[in-house]
Amino acid sequence: MMASYSHPYIPNSLDRVRREMLRYIGVESIDELYASIPEDLRFKGRMNLPKPFPSEYELVRHVRGILSKNKSCEDYLCFMGGGTWPHYIPVVCDDIARRSEFLTAYAGDPCEDHGRWQALFEFQSLMAELVDMDVVTVPIYSWGHAAGTSMRMAYRINGRRKILIPSTISPERYLVVSNYVDPALTLEKVGYDEETGMMDLDDLEEKISDDVAAVYYENPSYLGFIETRGKKICDMAHDGGALCLVGVDPSSLGALEPPSHYGADIVVGDLQPLGNHMNFGGGLAGFLATKDEVEFVREIPYRIFGLTKTSQRGEYGFGDVLFERTSFERREKAKEFVGTATALYGIVAAVYLSLMGPRGIYELGKTILQRSKYAIQVLSEIEGITAPRFKAPHFKEFVVSFNGKSVAEINRELLKDGIFGGIDLRDSFPELGNSSLYCVTEIHTKEDIDRLASSLERILVR
């Protein structure tokens, strides 16, 4: 590609400039600059890549052509959650997320990237209020990863190697956590009460022992019920000398108690519900919160930004707190590892919480409770449907069991009505039979829920 004009992304592809630069360096060709790469290592062939679209217009046409094969949750009515949830995203969140400076910044220092440090410090501070804990870190990859870290932290704190987890844990998250804690720790599942879905406390009692580092559970659970005995579980963990770790959906925390109020030592969860798009599951960002105690803070592997002074009186500055914890500083001797993760999603969550404020976040929790309750009520009136499967209060999600047609069949029929039905639990929770996990949030109106109900009614009698 010798050009009398340059590629728009590569200014120095211009032949005249290239020659000038080569002359300055003192070589004849760019090839000479690769002299340290032995000939026999060089790739001599052609990469079999499609013919490119040099014009922006053609590129847009091409990519949009492929994307048009997707049906989105704007095209269809979506009742799926299970770790990525449909929520309304305030326009200001998108506006800030698209802002060039936030979007294209990276690893700048506290002075010239001051705004990035402050935004992430504010994220930590706002989340701290939501979960009512003193320490929150810069966000990490996902809830699952943060949960894995909370377990490894427990092990480093008390030296024990077993983690008790609920059988109702999200199957995706279970796979992440299992791989993350291996080989240092073992996971043992605690059974659940068949009627309520909640943790079987007798089973828990039996399994808590000297080698249990922590009890981890999720509230609301993956299956949507609220674990009402959170305090009891944390007390039992503490009585056994173990820590209590709780995963939480932050969109519930305006209405529901934060786990710190019932005894959690470390709280984790995902920021996707706080202003981040679903992105085919790519909207995840894990958060981790804990107490301001040295034995906890020094075991955190992630970056933590702290407010501090500068050389100018009265000016706020920021810096890394206890940087020596991290792999940037200590390589293999660090606490786990840290790297590029999900900072921008954390900044978006900060904008979201700033917009919502205490009233907004309360009303969000309340309206989700109301709408999911309404959906449960309407669906439970349909013959052939049991909803919810568990006798417990629910938040956002609930299990629906069907008689007759399989969930797969029902979902295929719903699709024809423009509806994405709930998540099929056949493989992940076979003991629940022909069941499906439905999700209702603030985006679902009464008309939407009624439309689902009448579709299901029609499908089930057909």
Add this chain to the structure above:
Amino acid sequence: MGLAKLRRDFHEARWEEPIIFELSNEGERGIITPKDEKIERIVGDGISELPSSIVRKKLPNLPELSQKRVLMHYLRLSQEILGADVNIDIGQGTCTMKYSPKVNELLVQSPKVSEIHPYQSEETVQGALEIMYKLDLFLREISGLDRFVFQPGGGSQAIFAIASIIRAYYKSRGEERDEIITTIFSHPSDAAAPAVKGFKVITVYPDSETGIPDAEALRGAISSRTAGFIVTNPKDTGIFNPRIKEFTNIVHKAGGLCAYDQANANGILGIVRAKECGFDIGFFNLHKTFSSPHGSGGPAVGALGVKKELENFLPVPIVDYDESREMRRYYLNYNLPSTIGKVREFYGVFPVVLRAYAWIMSLGEGGIKEVAKIAVLNNNYVMYKILREVRDADISYPANRHRIEQVRYTWKNLREKTGVTTEDVINRMYDFGFHLRTSHHPWIIPEPFTIEPTESYSKEELDEYIEGLKEVVREAYEEPEMVKRSPHRSSIHRVDTSWLNDPSKWAVTWRLYLRKHRNGDSN
């Protein structure tokens, strides 16, 4: 084409913006949540029938702000950032701060990307699966490896996935191998992530003259316990290890696997591939090399690739295409018998995957090679400029001038002569609107700084940056105290780090700041 002009009166935005809590005004609202009165009439308030033990008693202490105030606050913060879009961002070496084309932002903003749910039936996400499938094919061509997945949410998580795969591989063979070898100029996570997976980590240092990792040191580290070798090449110094094939041969002979951290791939795209160098597994950072923006530190993708023999160990699912006549569609394949499970829920950060796809489609075979060549041209141009024109700056391992896409330099001489350190120079560069960074620890190279020009900047822009370095060196001699007090024209002044390691003083949240430094007084 004019003279490179140094921006002597540059000043970064300085808003003295309060912490958002200080702006709170009781009763203000930023947004109204949808409320459905019809539903409320039917089900009540949804809260009073809950057991009181699970109901939040006191609203969270979030600030209360009008919408414009929130917008203004975060826009002001954004202006107090030197984002890659607004500066000649060649000074964040190892980070590959190339141009992230705006057209790709338009593409990811489509609801066909942002509003799709990972559990939708496959027939409704054929477009997304096609993009993933095809990007896998592209990366196979670029690397010579046989299969890619996009699940890891960054380079470090990809390294963790690699360590997980290496562990699973030997477990499946019943071999007890528990040592990973890396090099000191590979990313810190190349050492840290395997340690999490239970490996003992051995670090090989380079030859002190050439900067090339020492083959004898590698031989010394190899044993029947060697599980794997994880390295970057070129190294973070910009030096390419020409004996890499010999290295991978040594590891293979000892029965180990070779993993390629391709974080520094930008100068060798289409020039050297993982396969020909003898690697079994590796990853690309789609947020660096393949142009997806860095997002202030993610979201990101570490695209993880393996040779055929390791495919069964990949995290699930992979994307496949069913050619049978009735199907003819893309699908998620969970059927990998030896899978490590997952490193992240779902399938990766799809918008990042899409941007990488679009970037490759805008360049093609020739364009990708051009990217590499111009990145190398720019880097060598900058290196010779610095060597010839910037007093007291030197390259690391000066006996070896072969550099690929970046160079780690040293201000050792400047410090000895003027007392001005690399931190000082970095802080002063901000005053001209530039970034500069040191390197990861430990500092093998004294007073390090690292420059990676990428393909995205014009000769004039590179010249302007070098004028900045020259000016700061001149100042180091003439006004060293001024340099040591810099920055003077940045968003804030030099940070006092004394609180950051003191548990009684660190303030990682606003509430802790109030408690520890203002006696709990919230103004």
